[in-house]
Amino acid sequence: MIPLPIKKIQVDYLPVSIYADNLAMGRAAALDAREQIVKAISERGESSIILATGNSQLTFLHTLKELDGIDWTKVRIFHMDEYLGLAPTHPASFPLFLKEHFIQHVNPCAFYPVPNSPDNIERACRDYEQLLRDYPADLVAMGWGENGHIAFNDPPDALFNDQQWVKVVELAEVSRRQQVGEGHFGSLSDVPTHAITLTIPALLAPKRILCIVPEARKAEAVRSCLNEPVSEEHPGSILRTLKHASLYLDLESSANL
Numbered sequence: 001m002i003p004l005p006i007k008k009i010q011v012d013y014l015p016v017s018i019y020a021d022n023l024a025m026g027r028a029a030a031l032d033a034r035e036q037i038v039k040a041i042s043e044r045g046e047s048s049i050i051l052a053t054g055n056s057q058l059t060f061l062h063t064l065k066e067l068d069g070i071d072w073t074k075v076r077i078f079h080m081d082e083y084l085g086l087a088p089t090h091p092a093s094f095p096l097f098l099k100e101h102f103i104q105h106v107n108p109c110a111f112y113p114v115p116n117s118p119d120n121i122e123r124a125c126r127d128y129e130q131l132l133r134d135y136p137a138d139l140v141a142m143g144w145g146e147n148g149h150i151a152f153n154d155p156p157d158a159l160f161n162d163q164q165w166v167k168v169v170e171l172a173e174v175s176r177r178q179q180v181g182e183g184h185f186g187s188l189s190d191v192p193t194h195a196i197t198l199t200i201p202a203l204l205a206p207k208r209i210l211c212i213v214p215e216a217r218k219a220e221a222v223r224s225c226l227n228e229p230v231s232e233e234h235p236g237s238i239l240r241t242l243k244h245a246s247l248y249l250d251l252e253s254s255a256n257l
Contacts, residue, residue, distance in 0.1 A: 003028045006251075011226045012240035016247045018254045022214040026059025029212045029248045033060075033139055034067050036208045040138040041074050046109075048076040050132075050140040050198070050206060051102070052151070053094040055182050057143055058101065060212050065105045072106040076135050080142070080151035080203070082114040083192040084121070084168065092184035092191075114166075114196050121168055125196060129165040132198070137206035144213045144236040147174045148221040152197035158235035165202035170194055181217070200238060209245035211236070216252040223256035 003024035005017035019025035033049075040047035051061070082094045089096065095113035103111050112131055118124035142150050149158060154172035176191040185191045203209075213222055225236035239245040 002031055007254075009257075012230075013243050014226075014240045014245055014247055016226070016249060016254075018249045018251065020251060022059050022250050022252075025212065025214055025248045025250045027063045029060045029141065029210050030063035030067060032208075032246070033064055033141060033210060034070055036139045037070055037075060040207075041071060046074045046076070047139075048078065048135040048137045050078045050080060050137045050142075050203070051098060052080055052142045052212075053097045054143060056214055056218065057141070057212060059214070060141060061098075061102045065102055070106075072108045075106075075108045076110040076112070077103065077108045078112050078132060078135075078137065078198075079114060081195050081197040082116045084116060084194040084196060086116050086192055088116060092179065114198075116196075121196070125164070125166040125168065128196075129202070132165060132202060132205075139208045139210065140203055140206040141210045141212060142203060144211065144218060144221045144225060145175055146178045146217055146221055147172060148225045148234040148236040149175060150200065150203055150211075150235050150238075152195045153200050153203075153235050155233050155235065158200060158232045160200055160232055160238055162199040162201050164199055165205075166196065166198055168194055169197050178217075200235065204238065204242065207244060209239065209242065211239055211245060211247045213247065213253050214250040216255065218253045219256045222249060222253050226257060 005019050007018040009016045037047045115124045152169050154175050157169045179191050225234045230237040
């Protein structure tokens, strides 16, 4: 059954659907993702997608992996970011998170993890960018951080017109504290200070953008991204300028609207 939103609004070009709870929101987004993936496979015989990680994406990921009708052997999967210098077996590793919660359950034709300890960081960034350009994404499923970031594009490094598609960034303290709050690290000092991230132009390039933002801790980010002026100070606000993006909220994350 397709969950129905309890409220729909539009902010500039961005349609916003508010669902009764996290589960309904995640299922609605997963059904929309399936439609885009199946359409791409039907038209080209394959599909490429970019997925986010983190606790806020779990209902979406868990639902998507259980949906029938997707031939995952024809799907290539990218993701968005990874801490520099973090061991690949560390519980906070984003590729490990995605493998455990999704990849190993669907067995796609390819999974391209963002590297965490490359010998040549600049070359690793350029190589990942080339993969993204070689296999243009049909879909990106993203979230917003507690400061409105997308991937690890924190102000002041969140550039709407970034010339790079993949780069090294210094993480804002609010983003590092979010990782502690989600239970991925024991203390702030344990959280790496830098990461490799897809930039905002890379994240906006896919044909379809699904932005999935549940939970009360994201309510202020939702308010600022939707109610404040579109600005690099609120990176997620850029979605309001696009005609190929949709935002999925639950009651908790929409509480401050």
